[in-house]
Amino acid sequence: MxxxxxxxxxxxxxxxxxxxxxxxxxxxxxxxxxxxxxxxxxxxxxxxxxxxxxxxxxxxxxxxxxxxxDVLAVEIPDVPGGLAKVLGALKDKGVNIEYAYAFVARSGDKAIVSMRVDTQADAETVLEVAGFKVLSADDVYNL
Amino acid sequence: MIWNAEYESMKREDIRELQLRRLQWIVKWVNERVPAYKKKLDKAGVKPSDIKTLEDSTKLPFTTKDDLMEDYPFGFFALPMSKVVRIHSTSGTTGDPVVVGYSRGDINTWAEVTARVAAGGGVTEDDVIQVSFGYGLFTGGFGMHYGVERVGATVIPVSAGNTERQIMIMQNLKTTGLICTPSYALHMSEVAAKMGVDMRSMPLRIALFGAEPWSEGMRKEIEERLGVMATDNYGLSEIMGPGVAFECEQKNGLHISEDHFLPEVIDPETGEQLPMGETGELAFTTLTKEAFPMIRYRTKDLTSFIAEPCECGRTLIRMARVQGRTDDMLIIRGVNVFPSQIEHVLTEIEGVEPQYQIVLTREGTMDQIEVWVEVSQAVFPDAMRKLVEFERDIENRLYNVLGLHAKVKLVEPNSIERTAGKAKRVVDRRGN
Structure with a gap:
């Protein structure tokens, strides 16, 4: 993804x-x-x-x-602490983020963070297990 | 003041007579003692006995830096090590350094010719002279040291570097004269200003500069900022070090110590001697050097002779300030840099396009060198950290080879200006 x-x-x-x-x-x-x-x-x-x-x-x-x-696009709730929750999940598993930037999708209640991490596949699993939605390429390109 | 009027103000015909005698001696000396020279002379079909007039010197073969590097390190020494009392060396920016040796007699001659430099620049026994040239293999520090000492002035052998300390010493020990590169003097004046020190109010009154080209504009600026009279001097390790030529208080061309060095200005293409006053490559034959004699050594420096007698009373011929080089050597903060060295470093690094540009600027008063490098599509790393590391890596490699810090700037492919398909390698924005 x-x-x-x-x-x-x-x-x-x-x-x-x-x-x-x-x-x-x-x-x-x-x-x-x-x-x-x-x-x-x-x-x-x-x-x-x-x-x-x-x-x-x-x-x-x-x-x-x-x-x-390749980067990961993760959907996060557009509320205070939303990004922190995602980062917390990665931190606990020792995934290091090289860089990240956020953008808000048109619909409004969700934000998306695009991030480059050192272990891409691990991070994806970590995030999904933690209940975050990792967006597919098509999801993102067609926002 | 003229240090040695007997020689510095000798009648022209007497100088020429002396030069001929000494030329005959040196050709015999190298023919007997330096196999590399014997080979060169034999190849040119010249015997020592063929030198009957001074003009016969043009029959002698030239010596180039390549010759010296071929026989590195001691191939051109004319004395065994037991008779050599000192070694100096060039920095070796283009390959092997040139190692030069001095006999006891040579050291004595060196002090004599640098004493002329000192006296010509106004040094007297009442002066306190701070020698801020590096002391070491570089000929600048030791060379000037002995000349100043011979004049009888007090020498402070502070060597190069640690500018704040230099200024403190200058204040506390009441330095009256400074010896260094002109760019370092300007740098000192900036550091002094930051320290709240006005160099103009110090006892400092004279400055003797060498080891790099500078301009009349820079002289005015230094004289203004430091409150000194600034003179130029010239030399190169292969011939002696400092002391080959020097300005007097007229500040109009550099007198060559012709009793020790036979100068020529030649066409760099044909090797023919040029008529008086025309600009060409300077070449020297050492007339008295025992340990490391040089026959028609090509300096690659471009200059011209000034025929008119100088008002100072010296009869030694003058050369104009060095106007450039026959090769592409750059002089940055007194360090010799060749674009080919930079190119060599870059070609060894993966991910660098063969296109680069050297940009010389002057930040305040210090020469800066930037190397613009085109980043290659093939290895462009997405991570900023890696790009910055890449820049640092190139800088470190350049430092190891050049011995000075060059700032590397990564630029986009094809962004370096190309002239007829060939990139312009050097952009000099120092604006002398």
Missing amino acids: TVKQISVFLENRAGRLWELCDVLGKNGINMRALSIGEAADFGIVRMIVNEPDKANTILKGAGFTVAET
Whole structure:
């Protein structure tokens, strides 16, 4: 139940993120979630989009440095402490999170956390046993 | 002040006569004692007895750094180790370092020529001179030390580094003269300002700079900030170290100690001597060196001679300040760096595109070197931590090879400017 995330290496300069989004927009790629990590002079943009393979091809063709990574998308109740519960389940089993970002689904009462962990398969089992819903790729792409 | 007027202000025809005698001696000396030279002379078909006039020196073969590296470390020594009292060495930025040796007589000559540098730069026996060149295998520290001592000034052999301590020493011991690289002097002035110390109000009055190229603009800035008279001097380990040439108080070209070093300006392509005043590659023949004599050693430094006599009274010919290099060597904070070294490091790292760019900037007063590296699609790791580690790893590898910190900046593939398909390797934004 992994979701494909598109990561793009971007130099830290004005207009570069716009160029990325512009290319995706012109090619009919719709973003579901977006997160930007930054170092001193570069950043990594991480996205979940409706058509990851197509986005990958388009971006590479446009000269971007792209990586595809598997992440978990977990549904969490959109209430105080919702994310903490998910993280608690992972912590108890020693799963380490490399990065995570949250987004709210259109329906409103649930939020979704996209996370990259060190042991992807274990984490999925851990979360499901703990009663969380791990979303399928289709669930996420078609949000 | 002229240290040794007998030689520094000798009549031109007398200098030439002296040079010829010494040239005849040195050619005989290397022919008898250095098999590598004997081979070179035989190959060129030159016998010591063929040197009848100074112009005959052009019959002699050139010596290059490659020759020296081929016979590393002692192939060009003309004396056995029992007669060698000192070893110095270049940093070896392009392969093997060049190891140079000095006899007792050479050490004496070195002190003589650096005493001329000191006196030319205004040092007298009343001065307290802080030598902030590194003391060690580098010729700068020890070379200037003995010259300053010979003039009779007080030497503070503080060596390089620890800038705050340097400034404290300067204040407490009432230093009147500073010897270092010009960029380090500027750095000192910045650190001093941060410490709340005004270098202009110190007893410091003169500064003698060498080991890296600098500009007239930089001289004005240093003189202004430090409240000193700043002079330039020139030397290289293969020939002697500091002491080969120096500015006098006229600050208009560097006098070459021609009684010890026979200079030529040649066309770097053809090796032909160039007419007076034209810019070309500087080459030297050592006229008195016993342990490590050099015949027509090509410095790769570009300069020109100044024919007009200097107002200071010295008759020693002057060379203009070094205007560049025949190779692509960069000098960063006094450290020699070749783009090829950086390229070599990068090619050994997986995931780095062969495209890179070296960007030189000046942060405040210190030269900075950045290496822009294109990240490869093939190994782009999604994790930020890995990318940062990747940058650090390249920086560490560069440090191990260059001996100075280069900042690595990862950039996108194809983002480095290419000129006609070939990337532009060096961008110098230091703006001298």
